[in-house]
Amino acid sequence: MSRLAVPKTYKLYIGGKFPRSESGRTYEVVSTKGAFLANAALASRKDARDAVVAARGAFAGWSGATAYNRGQVLYRIAELLEGRRDQFIDEVVATEGASRPSATKQVDTAIDAWVWYAGWADKYVQAAGNGNPVSGPYFNLSTPEPTGVVAVVAPQSGGSLLGLVSVLAPVIVSGNTVVVIASESAPLSAITLSEVLATSDVPGGVVNVLTGSPKEIAPWLAGHADVNALDLAGAEALDWVDLQISAADTLKRVLPPVVGIPSPSLDRIVAFTETKTVWHTKSLI
């Protein structure tokens, strides 16, 4: 017996909820062969604004959580990703036209990358911080702290899930909150990842996922005064020099575009932190 398939209309992920785009716009997600797969929301600048408000609201709680807690929350997401492994593989096959073995490899690599970054939650401070020698009876400690709200343009080609995970995990592991623009042509794994996040222990607003055109939304995030850093990983096709100039007006940290997908590295974590140095007297006993 044949049955009618139920194509899904995907929405945005902002503040732990799944709203439609404020603009009411959607776009069709198609396979590499042009077959209809799903409708996705086409985010507008106001959705980006709302996402920044949600991310700012979540920052105090997420950055204030202990490193151990953040590590556990992130590890729990890896467990959920594992549970949805088959769905991710199907979506990668459908949207990217990848073969099943290469899709499986991508999903497994993405889950492994997530676990790798989760492990850094309670370790990056020791690796990136320092006890500085000073000429006096003081401890002088430099430690990295999360910078705030980070806007990210996810890699637009070459692995939609792995690309997203590779830019998302290093940002939130240190306590930042994030607004990420997913791959425009292959947003399904980003939306499924949102569904994973919504049912995990990550507080609403820590990760906000916009689907739509990076060309349209990125300039608004780059110029937004309440965004503290900008990761242009997937922006090589945009006028990213203009985005950098726009970001400079409000002193944002900016990571330039990368070719392909950034491989896991401590540098990506440290890039979105600020170093705080404190002096403390040594005991006179």
Place this chain on the structure above:
Amino acid sequence: MNSSGPSALAPAHRAIELIGSDLTEKSLRLHLEGLSGVDAVGLEQRAASLGTRSIKTTSKAWALDTIIRLIDLTTLEGADTPGKVRSLVAKALTPDPQDASTPRVAAVCVYGDMVPSAVEALGSAHGDPDAGGISVAAVATAFPSGRASLAVKLADTADAVAAGADEIDMVIDRGAFLAGNYGLVFDQIVAVKEACRRDDGSYAHLKVILETGELNTYDNVRKASWLSILAGGDFIKTSTGKVSPAATLPVTLLMLEVVRDWHRLTGERIGVKPAGGIRASKDAIKYLVTVAETVGEEWLVPHLFRFGASSLLNDVLLQRQKLSTGRYSGPDYVTVD
């Protein structure tokens, strides 16, 4: 207090003109109970439809500046200090230091004992908001509960007026109102109005807070609005901001309709002040639309309409910065209150 006897009430001239010279508890009650009931569904639908207007670009710029001009910038905390009042006044004078074209707010609203600090901090800027100055409004009459004897309430009011308050925000006795003692509520408003009299014979403006969140029904809000106007209130104000729900659009619409009816009846203009819970520019713009559509645009001036708010101002400033720079601004670019 005899709530149903023929005891005469304080001779407020508005009430005498409308109800007659035999102004008693009974005649007042008959008058208030003769008001038609409120169609709650219709009221809420009307308010909801007024909230759907799209206000963009130049209209929005005008609306944002108008909102700032109509704000009573408020701090009503137990922890208020003279320093906090000074910084509130500084913000009232220069809401956005990065943009000199930002208008000033209408007034600062503080507790009675903080009036001298506010007056001193304002200095020469202290004056009528319609003439470019900033007024000092003081809450009085055992704000926010109103649970004190009349003598205490009057002393509270007279103190604030003597210290230089231009406007008095009084609370009505909700307990008496809900118990049906309309005469008591009426007499207290008349007495407080008299306590607003300055030595030179002029009066501080009297805003009467109905605390609509405690009145339970729209019918009661209409009665209380009517009662406050009859007793001599210059303004009717929704809430203290200490009770939830505070100002809502339907309640404000209802009060504006009473004000409109009063204007048609007597030609006299009464002010309205929604207060509490209005935090976003978008919400405030809905109130502007409601005022313009109900009583007319001429009500959008400081002596006829105010917003009682504190955090609203920051949101309006963010929106203003967005309009002038073309970029979204953030809370780092406005003061922390």
